[in-house]
Amino acid sequence: MKIATFNINGIKARAEALPRWLDEAQPDVVLLQEIKSVDENFPREIFEERGYNVETHGQKSFNGVAILSKYPLEDVSRGLPGDEEDEQARWIEATVIGKRALRICGLYLPNGNPAPGPKFDYKLAWMERLYERARDLLATEEPALMAGDYNIIPQAEDAKRPEAWREDALFRPESRAAFRKVLNLGFTEAFRARTQGPGHYSFWDYQAGAWNRNDGIRIDHFLLTPQAADLMRDCQIDAAVRGHEKPSDHVPVWVDLDI
């Protein structure tokens, strides 16, 4: 089962590029972030005519996450637990019914800039809630994963110019520590389990020719429970997608699980 995560930076803006990528990459399941659309306006037909089940958790203008799946989806849940007041659409989870059941969580973690400040506080508070959900997920001892735009550069090697990100909410010590704290519960960071070394990125800014200079950062991640990690056959970043027509600033990252 090929499962991808992709921050598309607006479903309306990606209404042509996204189906083109689906047709060529043929993922079974896709976790989308930044759909920037309310549920009623999400163009589900584009995906349903390709055989995908569609579940969305949208909001007007900002954020918004969705799941596309060629397999049945059960027990869909919207919103990260832990704060009833949180209005931002950044979390959706469901069970995919393949050979075995797989719990998948799609997330769009807050950016957090400028730091320090209220947006950075919101990011760290959100990550505490993520920690709680992650712990419960591990306790099931079932194959499960949390994937999406984490807005975290885990290590210096995950940025072309780490010094430029030193004070940024994506790379500040507090952000990276909060990410490590989740990882250290016992998750496998899928990409780093298979590929070492610098030069692997999932985001390139639209500005200043960042893509042409390969001035990127790796901020889109898959975290696998041990039961899911045991099933991993592959994990790749579809970097070439950044060079396609009218691209998102992020590219897809995917895992292949034997499930």
Place this chain on the structure above:
DNA sequence: ATGCCTCCCCGAGGGAGA
């Protein structure tokens, strides 16, 4: 790089992103 694009809102130009 406290922003050189691109997205959203809409129907001007500001907020947000990373």
